[in-house]
Amino acid sequence: MARKLLKINDSSWLFAETARTPMQVGMLATFRVPEDRPTFVADLVRRWRTVHEFRPPYNYLFKSLPVPSWVEVPDEAVDLDYHLRHSGLPAPGSQRELGVLVSRLHSAKMDRRYPLWEVHVIEGLRDEGVERWALYMKAHHSQVDGVGGVRLLRRMFSVDPDARDMLPPWAVGTHGPDQSGLPPREKKAEVVRAEPGGGVVDLLGGGVRSGASILGSLGRTYAETLTGRLETGRAAPFRAPQSIFNGRIHTPRRFATQHYSIERLRTLAKAADGSLNDVFLAVCGGALRRYLLEHDALPGESLTANVPVSVRAHEGARVGNAVTFLFSRLGTDVHDPRKRFEAVKTSTRLGKQRLPEVGQTAMDAYTAALMGPFLTQALLGVGGRGRPSANIVISNVPGPSEVRYLDGSPMEEIFPVSLLFNGQALNITAVSYAGEFNIGYTGCRDSVPSLQRIAVYSGEELRLLEEAYGVADVHA
Template sequence: MGRKLLAVNDSAWLFAESHRTPMQVGMLATFRVPEDRPTFVQDLVARWRECHEFAPPFNYLFHRTPVPSWVELPDDEIDLDYHLRHSALPGAGSQRELGVLVSRLHSAKMDRRYPLWECHVIEGQEKDRWSLYMKAHHSQVDGVGGIRLLRRILSADPDARDMLPPWAIGTRGPDQSGLEVAPKPARVPERAAGDGGSLLVDGIKSGVSVAYSLGKTYVETVTGLGDDDQAAPFRAPKSIFNGRIHTPRRFATQHYSIDRLRAVAKAADGSLNDVFLTICGGALRRYLTEHDQLPGESLTANVPVSVREGSSAKVGNAITFLYATLGSDIDDPVERITAIKASTRLGKARLPEVSGVAMDAYTAVLMLPFMAQAILGVGGRGRPASNLVISNVPGPAEARYLDGSRMEEIYPVSLLFNGQALNITAVSYDGEFNIGFTGCRDSIPSLQKIAVYAGEELDRLEAALA
C-alpha cells in the first residue's frame, strides 16, 4: 500500500473536525432523465455497482500515526456498498424535499474507518429529474479542485455512453469530459551550473513578500489602524452567525443568469464577485434587521481565493483567503457595492505575489489563529475572525452530460465551524450562477429567507443602477 504525507494545510481540516463540525464539502447536481430511457437511474446504479476500480482520492484511507498521511487501499479492500447509496423521494419530490434530504445527509460526519467520500443517487423527483449528491473531506478537495474533478467525470458529448463512475475516474483515471486537453507542462528555464544564487534570491524575495503581507494584516488586526475600507481578521462584529453550532444543517438554493450579473457588474464598474458580495450583504442586512440583530459595524466575509496552478484536479487544497466588508451597515445598494469594491481591491493588494510552497506557508500562518480555535474547540466564544465564508467557484461554461442525461443545475454544499454558522458558495454553470446556502439549523431559523432576500437585493441593485 502506498503512503502519501498530508500537507499541513490539508491535515488541519482533519484535526479541526468534530461531530458538530464535520469538515466535508458536497455537491448537489440535478439531471434530467432521458425521454427514451425511463429506467435510466436504476440502470445507472446497477452498472455502477459492478465497477470496483478506485482512483485517488476515492481509495485513500486516513492514518493519523506516525504522521498524518493517506494510505492507498487496493480495490478489493474498499466496500462500494458503503459508499454508494441509492435513495428516492416520496411521490414526485419537490425541490424543498430534496433540500431536506441533502441537509440530513450533509449533517453526518463520515466514518474514518473508510475512505472519506459518499455518493448518493436520488430519484423520485418532479419533472423527470434525478440528483447526484456527493461529499468528500475538505482535506482532499477544495472548491476549484472539486469542479475540475467534476469536469473529468461528466462529458460535453450528449452521445457519450457507458461512462465510468466518479470513483473510477478520480485524479488519475481517464478523462471523460470530451473537452479537456491535458495541460502542457510548465517550461522550467534551464539554469547554468552554479546558478543557485538566483534560487536563493527568489526564495528571499518570496519570504519578504509573505512576511510583509502577514505583518501588515496582523498589525492592522491588533491596532485597528489602516485604510477605513480594509477588512482584517478578528475585526468582525459579533452576530447571530458567530456562536456555537450544532450538528443539524439547513440547505437552500438560489440562481441567476450570469449575463444578468455581468450587466449589473458593468453598470457598477465592478466585478461579478463584487455584485455577489453586494447582494449577500443586502440579504444578510435585511435578515438580521428582521430579527433585530443587525450589528452597527459591517459584517466581514472570508473569501477563498484559488491559487491552484495548471488545470489539474489533484488531491488536496490550493486556496488562500482575503477578507472583505459586506456593507451590511449600508442600506443603499450602490453605496454598498462602492464600499465592497474598495475593500476587495485592498484585500487583493494585500496578498503576497508568490506561489507554491511560499503561498502555502502564507495561508498556514494567516489562518493559524482561526484553525487553532477550531482544533481546540473554542470557536464561537470570542470575537470572530469573520462573520461567514462567501466563495465563488467557476464551473463548466457548457452543458455537461452523464450517459446522455443532461445536468440541469449544480449547487455547492459547504462546511461550517463553531463561530461560523453560515456559508454561501456559488458555482457558475452553462450560463447560470448557482448559489448554495449552508447553515446551522439551530442558529439560523428560516434560512430560505436569506436566499429569497438575495434575489430581491439583486432587483434593488439593478433598479438603482438603472
C-alpha cells in the same frame, strides 16, 4: 501500501473535525431523465455497482500515525456498498423534499474507517411533470477544495450527449480517464484561473519570490488586527463584529439554493465598474442586512466575509487544497444599495492588494500563518466563544461553461454544499455552470432559522442593485 503525507493546511481540517462540525464539502447536481429511458436511474446504479476500480482520492484512507498521511488501499479493500447509496424522494418529490434529504445527508460526519467519500443517487425528483434525478456527492475538505472539486466534475461528465457507459466518479478521480469529451486544446484553455470572480491573483506565474512579501503582508494584517487601526474600507481577521452567525453550532444543517443568469451579473458589474464577485458580495451583504434586521440583530459595524481565493497552479486536478483567503467588508451597515456596492468594491480591492506575490508553495505557508489563529481556535474547540475571525465565508468557483451529460442525461443545475464550524454558522458558495450562477446556502439549523429567506432576499437585493445602476430592464 503507499503513503502520501498531508500538508499542514489539509491535515488541520481533519484534526479540527467533530460530530458537530464535520469538515466535508458536497456537490448537488440535478439531471433530466432521458425520455426514451424511463429506467435510467435504476440501470445506472446497477451498472455502477459493478465498477470496483478506485482512483485517488477515492482509495485513500486516513492514518494519523506516525504522521498524518493518506494510505492508498487496494481496490478490494474499498466497500462500494457502503460508499454508493441509492435513495428515493417521498411524494411529491419537489425541490423541498430534495433539500430536506441533502440537509440530513450533509449533517453526518463520515466514518474514518473508510475512505472519506459518499455518492448518493437520488430518484423521484419531479417538477411540472418532468422526471429528474439528483446526484449528491461529499468528500472530506482535507482532500478537495472548491476549484479541485470542479476540476473533478469536469473529468467526470461529458460534453457529448451521445457518450454512454461512462465511469462513476470513483473510477475517474484525479488519476483516471478524462470523460469530458473535450479535445486537448479546449481542455488546456479551460484551466481555472486563480481568482474569486474576476481579476484576483494572476500572481503565481513567476515562481517563488522573496519571503519578505509574505512577512510584510502578515505583519501589516496582524498589526491592524491588534491595534484596530484599519485603512478606511479595509477588513482584517478578528476585527469582525459579533453576530448571530458566530456562536457555537449544532449538528443539523439546513440547505437552500438560488440562481441567476451570469450575463445578468456581468451586465451589472460592467455598469457598476466592478467585478462579478463584487456584485455577488454586495448582493449577499444586502440579503444578510435584511435578514439581521428582521431578527433585530444587525450589528452597527459591517459584517466581514472570509473569501477563499484559489491559488491552484495550472496542473490537472489533484488531491488536497490550494487556496488562500482575503477579507472583505459586506456593507451591511449601509442602507443604500449603490453605496453598499461601492463599499464592497473598495474593500475587495484592498484585500487583493494585501495578498503576497509568491508562488503556490510559499502561498501555502502564507495561508497557514494567516489562518493559524483561526485553526488553533478550531483545534482547541473554542471557536464561537470570542470575537470572530470573520462573520461568514463567501466563495465563488468558476465551473463548466457548457452543458454536461452523464450517459446522455443532461445536467441541469449544480449547487455546492459547504462546511460549517464553531463561530461560522453560515456559508454561501456559488458555482457557475452553463451560463447560470448557482448559489448554495449551508447553515446551522439552530443558529440560522428560516435560512431560505436569505436566498429569497438575495434575489430581491440583486434587483434593487440593478435599479440603482439603471440596468433593471436589460434582462427582463
